[in-house]
Amino acid sequence: MSMTMNEIERALRELRLSGILATLNTRILQAQANQEPFLDTFSMILQDELDRRRSCLMERRYNKSGLDERATLTDFDWRFNPKLPRQACFELHTLKFVAEGQNALLIGKPGTGKSHVAKAVAYQATLQGHDVRYLEADSVFAQYALGNSADQERQLQPLLNADLVVLDDLFLARRISDSAGELLQMLVHQYLGDNTMATTILDRLMHRSHLLEFEGKSYRLKEAATRFAQNTSISS
Numbered sequence: 354m355s356m357t358m359n360e361i362e363r364a365l366r367e368l369r370l371s372g373i374l375a376t377l378n379t380r381i382l383q384a385q386a387n388q389e390p391f392l393d394t395f396s397m398i399l400q401d402e403l404d405r406r407r408s409c410l411m412e413r414r415y416n417k418s419g420l421d422e423r424a425t426l427t428d429f430d431w432r433f434n435p436k437l438p439r440q441a442c443f444e445l446h447t448l449k450f451v452a453e454g455q456n457a458l459l460i461g462k463p464g465t466g467k468s469h470v471a472k473a474v475a476y477q478a479t480l481q482g483h484d485v486r487y488l489e490a491d492s493v494f495a496q497y498a499l500g501n502s503a504d505q506e507r508q509l510q511p512l513l514n515a516d517l518v519v520l521d522d523l524f525l526a527r528r529i530s531d532s533a534g535e536l537l538q539m540l541v542h543q544y545l546g547d548n549t550m551a552t553t554i555l556d557r558l559m560h561r562s563h564l565l566e567f568e569g570k571s572y573r574l575k576e577a578a579t580r581f582a583q584n585t586s587i588s589s
């Protein structure tokens with residue numbers, strides 16, 4: 354006895370095959386219209402489930418990463434600041450440095466795209482299946498300083514377990530607090546596997562690091578100028 358459509362849908366729900374459930378009606382119509390061989394239909398149905406699972410997993414990884422946007426290098430205008438280290442940015446984007454346990458430091462002028470490139474690399478890493486944490490240094494340090502040692506442990510663990518940690522705006526504040534220094538020290542220590550605590554944090558960051566320098570004009574100013582020009586042309 355074959356199942357009714359309702360029974361099939363219930364079974365798919367019970368088996369948590371939501372990818373098949375979502376497209377089944379279309380696939381049935383398609384198979385009838387094309388008079389497809391069973392295996393063609395079946396493999397398409399399987400593919401729907403695989404696709405759905407992969408995209409759910411990516412969504413979960415993205416949500417966990419703390420990224421606030423899905424930045425890419427596609428929407429980056431390389432002509433705006435021709436001196437940017439374009440090759441090195443694309444090299445980071447291949448994520449070889451993650452696989453090889455290396456680090457990257459992006460330094461330079463405000464508004465030149467350091468955060469954008471870092472977010473694009475981090476987003477790409479989530480797509481490639483890495484466990485990523487994107488943090489704004491100031492807020493993570495402030496939270497860390499407020500917590501007791503159990504809280505601190507809870508905050509630290511996911512960072513130590515991640516494949517890629519992005520600390521944005523690291524040296525924005527002129528001086529980092531002692532607890533921030535301690536957290537940074539632990540992270541740096543974990544990622545660089547260096548036991549000599551005597552060396553400075555910056556030394557450690559530089560060790561096995563790709564250094565990318567961002568020179569040029571602020572894109573924020575260009576955006577502001579464009580908005581200003583639009584507003585004046587509207588009001589004139």
Ligand SMILES: Nc1ncnc2c1ncn2[C@@H]1O[C@H](COP(=O)(O)OP(=O)(O)OP(=O)(O)O)[C@@H](O)[C@H]1O
Nearest residue numbers: 428429430433462463464465466467468469572573
């Ligand atoms: N060359 C570019 N093409 C397109 N958008 C850009 C470019 N450079 C920067 N932007 C955009 O300009 C804004 C500022 O860039 P971003 O935040 O990456 O700068 P930053 O170097 O991190 O600056 P800061 O040192 O102040 O943190 C972002 O919205 C970013 O997407």
Ligand SMILES: [Mg+2]
Nearest residue numbers: 467468521522
């Ligand atoms: Mg930035």
